[in-house]
Amino acid sequence: MGQENWSLEECIAYAITHNLELNNLTYNVASSKETHKQSIRNLLPGINGYAGYNIRYGRSVDPNNNDIVNTDFFSNTYSLNSSIDIFRGFQKLNSIKATKYVYQAVQEDALQQKYLLAFRVMSAFYDIRFYEGLVAIAKEQETISDTNYAFVKKQLDLGLKAKADLYDAEAVLLTDKLAITQAENQLEAAKLILIQEMNLENVSTIRLRTSLTELEKKKPIATMNMDSVYATAQGFLPSIKSSKFRVEAAKKELAIARGDLYPSISLSAGYGTGYYETSIDAISQEIIAFKDQIRDNGSSAIGLSMNIPISNGWSGRSQIKQRKIALEQANNNLKIQEQELFQLIQQLVQEQKALQMEYQQSLKKMEAQELSFSIAQKKYEREMISALELYQSKVLYTTAKNENLQVQIRLKVNESTVAFYNGLPVFKLN
Numbered sequence: 001m002g003q004e005n006w007s008l009e010e011c012i013a014y015a016i017t018h019n020l021e022l023n024n025l026t027y028n029v030a031s032s033k034e035t036h037k038q039s040i041r042n043l044l045p046g047i048n049g050y051a052g053y054n055i056r057y058g059r060s061v062d063p064n065n066n067d068i069v070n071t072d073f074f075s076n077t078y079s080l081n082s083s084i085d086i087f088r089g090f091q092k093l094n095s096i097k098a099t100k101y102v103y104q105a106v107q108e109d110a111l112q113q114k115y116l117l118a119f120r121v122m123s124a125f126y127d128i129r130f131y132e133g134l135v136a137i138a139k140e141q142e143t144i145s146d147t148n149y150a151f152v153k154k155q156l157d158l159g160l161k162a163k164a165d166l167y168d169a170e171a172v173l174l175t176d177k178l179a180i181t182q183a184e185n186q187l188e189a190a191k192l193i194l195i196q197e198m199n200l201e202n203v204s205t206i207r208l209r210t211s212l213t214e215l216e217k218k219k220p221i222a223t224m225n226m227d228s229v230y231a232t233a234q235g236f237l238p239s240i241k242s243s244k245f246r247v248e249a250a251k252k253e254l255a256i257a258r259g260d261l262y263p264s265i266s267l268s269a270g271y272g273t274g275y276y277e278t279s280i281d282a283i284s285q286e287i288i289a290f291k292d293q294i295r296d297n298g299s300s301a302i303g304l305s306m307n308i309p310i311s312n313g314w315s316g317r318s319q320i321k322q323r324k325i326a327l328e329q330a331n332n333n334l335k336i337q338e339q340e341l342f343q344l345i346q347q348l349v350q351e352q353k354a355l356q357m358e359y360q361q362s363l364k365k366m367e368a369q370e371l372s373f374s375i376a377q378k379k380y381e382r383e384m385i386s387a388l389e390l391y392q393s394k395v396l397y398t399t400a401k402n403e404n405l406q407v408q409i410r411l412k413v414n415e416s417t418v419a420f421y422n423g424l425p426v427f428k429l430n
Contacts, residue, residue, distance in 0.1 A: 005209040008125050011198055012118045012427055018199040019117055025110040032106040036099040042092055045084035052077045062278045069278060078294070079272035086267055089259025098252035101245045108242035111429070115238065115420075117197070118427040122416065124194035126409050128208055131187035133405040138183045141398050142176035144377075148390070149173045151381065168387035172394070224418050226349045230342055233421040237341060243334040250330040254323040260316045263308045273298040348418050355411040362404040366397075373397040 006014075016022060055074040062069050085092065152169040155161035191206050200206065234240055275293045280286065288296075309316060376393035379385045420426040 005207050007209040008122060009428055010209075011125055011194065012121050012429075014200070015117055015121045015198040016114050016429060020199070022110070022113060022117065025106075025113055029103075029106050029110050032099070032103040036096070036103045039092070039096045039099040042095070045082050047080070047082045050077070050079045050081070063274070063276060065278075071278070073277035075274060075276040075278075076290075077272065077274040079270060081268065081270040083266055083268040086265040087262075088264045088266075089262035091256045091259035094252045094255040094259065098249045098256065101249035101252065105242040105245035105249065108238040108245065112238035112242065114429050115427065118429065119417070121194065121197050122427075123413065124190065124197050125208065126413050127190040128187065128194060128206075130405060130409045131183060131190050132208075133409075134183040134402060135180065135187055137398060137401050137405070138176065138180040141394065142173070142180055144394070145169070145173040145176045148377075148380070152387075165387060168391075172387070172391050224349055224352070224422055226346055229349065229418060229422045230345045232423045233341055233345060234338065236423060237421070239337050240334070240341065243330070243337045247327070247330045247334055250323070250327040254320065254327055257316070257319040257323040260319065261309060263306055265304070265306050267302075267304055269300070269302045271298065271300045345418075345421055348414060348421070352411075352414050352418055355407060355414055359404070359407045359411050362400065362407050366400040366404045369393075369397040369400040 053074065053076055055072070057072050059068065059070050061067070062073075063075060149166075149169040149172075152161050152166050156163065156166050188205065195203060195206055273294050274297050275290050276297075277287060279288045279293055279297075281288050373393045373396070376385060376390050380387070380390040416426050
């Protein structure tokens with residue numbers, strides 16, 4: 001890719017554009033749209049044309065006059081027929097509404113998958129930020145250990161330190177170098193996850209634009225009210241809207257099934273004509289010309305029919321029961337979606353409160369450990385503590401920084417997620 005640095009918005013936009021699973025959903029939307037359009041076109045009358053060419057051999061009935069003949073002859077017949085339903089238990093109107101609801105539900109399903117992909121990209125994005133932070137912390141600690149190693153080596157040369165002290169300092173330095181390698185490997189693994197989510201091709205790594213420093217400058221938002229967030233999310237979340245549309249579609253499907261119990265009325269009309277080799281002119285005794293036969297043999301018909309369902313093996317009643325069950329299931333699926341949404345928001349709001357407290361506590365802990373390590377460093381330089389005690393203080397400081405970074409990233413993801421459910425434009429989707 002020509003682009004060197006990616007923002008979160010750019011990562012999400014690229015992922016949505018190039019995700020193959022979303023392409024399948026696009027096809028589903030297009031198919032559902034066409035199904036809805038066809039349900040509207042089903043209101044139009046059906047028109048069919050027919051043309052036939054027949055050759056008869058041996059004894060047969062002359063279709064022109066119904067006489068028995070023993071002569072081989074051919075005939076052409078042409079017809080045009082049309083029919084339209086006048087009444088069919090409002091099935092076609094209900095079918096239009098049902099397919100429209102399904103089409104709207106499929107659109108919401110596609111949008112829901114876009115949001116889920118956006119969340120996965122956001123999670124992978126901030127995982128990279130976390131491991132970048134770990135690499136930075138590990139390198140900072142390696143720099144301190146390298147300084148200590150140089151200090152001990154200088155003291156050894158002056159005869160103020162023993163050889164064992166140099167070995168201890170070297171061991172700590174090597175441990176920090178290993179920590180850098182491990183953090184860098186984790187960072188590359190996190191980048192690979194983001195590359196795969198975005199479906200980036202012909203790349204092995206990715207660089208992000210927003211820095212951790214910029215994230216740290218953002219103040220935590222106030223904790224959201226759970227009921228308010230739930231009410232907002234319930235009104236716009238695609239998964240909820242899709243379930244509601246499917247409930248409405250199930251209602252119309254039930255109405256369609258009930259329509260089978262009503263009588264149906266249809267109107268039909270037709271026109272037919274033909275050419276027969278056996279049509280002979282009484283005066284000239286020659287076959288009547290084609291155009292004359294087509295004109296003279298024309299006939300038209302119009303009819304009105306009614307079909308009354310009396311008994312079809314109880315299939316109509318059974319279909320109604322099945323549609324009722326489908327409606328109950330659709331309602332239950334909607335309740336499940338609403339319940340899962342409520343529980344998710346409940347967890348997010350509770351987690352937000354906990355993370356805000358953890359962040360403040362971890363920040364204080366990190367500052368205290370930093371001060372403690374600074375004091376331990378000075379004591380070590382004055383030979384007031386051993387290398388082991390300095391290493392222990394350094395480990396506590398590093399752990400505190402890592403914990404603070406982890407809480408900071410988790411809080412950022414949590415706040416973005418809660419903001420999304422609260423209706424804020426966290427993701428800019430096309």
